[in-house]
Amino acid sequence: MEWTVKSRTLRSIWRTLVSMLTRKGVATRARILDAAGELIAQNGAAETSLDDVRVATGTSKSQLFHYFPEGKAQLLLAAAEEQARKVLDDQRPLLDHLDTWEAWHQWQQLILDMYAPKIEYCHLAALTSQFPKNDPQIGALISGLFGQWQERLAHGLGNMQARGLLDPNTDTERLAVAVLAAIQGGVAIGQATKSLTPLEIALQAALDHLHTHETVPA
Amino acid sequence: MEWTVKSRTLRSIWRTLVSMLTRKGVATRARILDAAGELIAQNGAAETSLDDVRVATGTSKSQLFHYFPEGKAQLLLAAAEEQARKVLDDQRPLLDHLDTWEAWHQWQQLILDMYAPKIEYCHLAALTSQFPKNDPQIGALISGLFGQWQERLAHGLGNMQARGLLDPNTDTERLAVAVLAAIQGGVAIGQATKSLTPLEIALQAALDHLHTHETVPA
DNA sequence: CCTAACCTGGACTGTGAGGTCCATTCCTTT
DNA sequence: AAAGGAATGGACCTCACAGTCCAGGTTAGG
Numbered sequence: 001m002e003w004t005v006k007s008r009t010l011r012s013i014w015r016t017l018v019s020m021l022t023r024k025g026v027a028t029r030a031r032i033l034d035a036a037g038e039l040i041a042q043n044g045a046a047e048t049s050l051d052d053v054r055v056a057t058g059t060s061k062s063q064l065f066h067y068f069p070e071g072k073a074q075l076l077l078a079a080a081e082e083q084a085r086k087v088l089d090d091q092r093p094l095l096d097h098l099d100t101w102e103a104w105h106q107w108q109q110l111i112l113d114m115y116a117p118k119i120e121y122c123h124l125a126a127l128t129s130q131f132p133k134n135d136p137q138i139g140a141l142i143s144g145l146f147g148q149w150q151e152r153l154a155h156g157l158g159n160m161q162a163r164g165l166l167d168p169n170t171d172t173e174r175l176a177v178a179v180l181a182a183i184q185g186g187v188a189i190g191q192a193t194k195s196l197t198p199l200e201i202a203l204q205a206a207l208d209h210l211h212t213h214e215t216v217p218a
Numbered sequence: 219m220e221w222t223v224k225s226r227t228l229r230s231i232w233r234t235l236v237s238m239l240t241r242k243g244v245a246t247r248a249r250i251l252d253a254a255g256e257l258i259a260q261n262g263a264a265e266t267s268l269d270d271v272r273v274a275t276g277t278s279k280s281q282l283f284h285y286f287p288e289g290k291a292q293l294l295l296a297a298a299e300e301q302a303r304k305v306l307d308d309q310r311p312l313l314d315h316l317d318t319w320e321a322w323h324q325w326q327q328l329i330l331d332m333y334a335p336k337i338e339y340c341h342l343a344a345l346t347s348q349f350p351k352n353d354p355q356i357g358a359l360i361s362g363l364f365g366q367w368q369e370r371l372a373h374g375l376g377n378m379q380a381r382g383l384l385d386p387n388t389d390t391e392r393l394a395v396a397v398l399a400a401i402q403g404g405v406a407i408g409q410a411t412k413s414l415t416p417l418e419i420a421l422q423a424a425l426d427h428l429h430t431h432e433t434v435p436a
Numbered sequence: 437c438c439t440a441a442c443c444t445g446g447a448c449t450g451t452g453a454g455g456t457c458c459a460t461t462c463c464t465t466t
Numbered sequence: 467a468a469a470g471g472a473a474t475g476g477a478c479c480t481c482a483c484a485g486t487c488c489a490g491g492t493t494a495g496g
Contacts, residue, residue: 046264181420185403
């Protein structure tokens, strides 16, 4: 009992200080964010009106501005952050342990399986091609995503060097960028041609390129 | 004299039947198209209003609709076609004769030199990231661009196979797609990070990958 | 159970932008 | 040089859409 009371009190303080959102509130906010992300991924940010979001979520204008007081720009940024987070999260935990060739090939397969159902509306394509690139905040977000992604890939490659699986003289950062570019390019071309094949090919070529620097542990 | 008269007559007929544009007319149309392309490349199609184009070209609303009766959609498509044309034309004549390793390396350098000054506003980036992808006509245009580009690359690789410079068992179409994805991905990442380096790295990796299939003529 | 804060509905407003219209000027052809 | 059509200027219209406001309901916490 006392524990419950304490919990309630803390919760109250937390709400007051941090976000002032009740359980129902966060649910509604999440609903708006999800629908916005979906709509934007399909139709683009410019073609997605707040009314579209409103209808899709069964909410009202006032709620949109209640949860995103700065309006559409804030909603867009929040939706973009969500997409960026998903791009990396969808690859975990594999992404954080690319320490063996086996792991790389599992990851390759994961990427393909992940994007197979709807390459046109995948999180990466949505982020890089449906959001307004000119918004400096969104631009920074995308740039940051690529940075983190590259770091994860390079980190795995570094571990492989330590294990003697990869030529210690190769620049892991460069290799990571090459792999990243292959994915991004494959997705972009695949989005345009509505086909998964370009991504398959590009990713396979990138992996082949990695194997070029393979070594056997002593 | 008579020749002149005949020429004039033909010109009149041509104008009547084909486009009804005088010399001044085509100049103005081109001016509008150029400015529109520039503005869209920098700010995106959605953020470029007809008034922006009007001001940039010193024209009037009526002229925009005189030359593009179907309005903004038509102007956008025409501007996109222009960009797509330039992407390939800027690479010629090298693009059509990628028959030797030397040619490939010259082409690689050309791409880099071409995109170095302003990777953010290069024709390719503009086309694939600033135009509305959801427009089916523009989508088809971009898809077509990739198709032609791939065909040119594969054609060169085919010639190299014929010359014994490339392993005859490799799939030239696949290789072409891999190179294309590297470029597209490099440009996209470079645009996000405002750097040419990703394109350099990706393109070099793609070329390295090509060399993997190199053979020496008998 | 009460009260204060959060949550929600829906009407309202302002404006930016696409598109229309017509008068006027300029050019081309005969 | 006259006439017909193209080129141009600019006012005007319409409307979608971002953003505002307030009243009423719902929930949390004491």
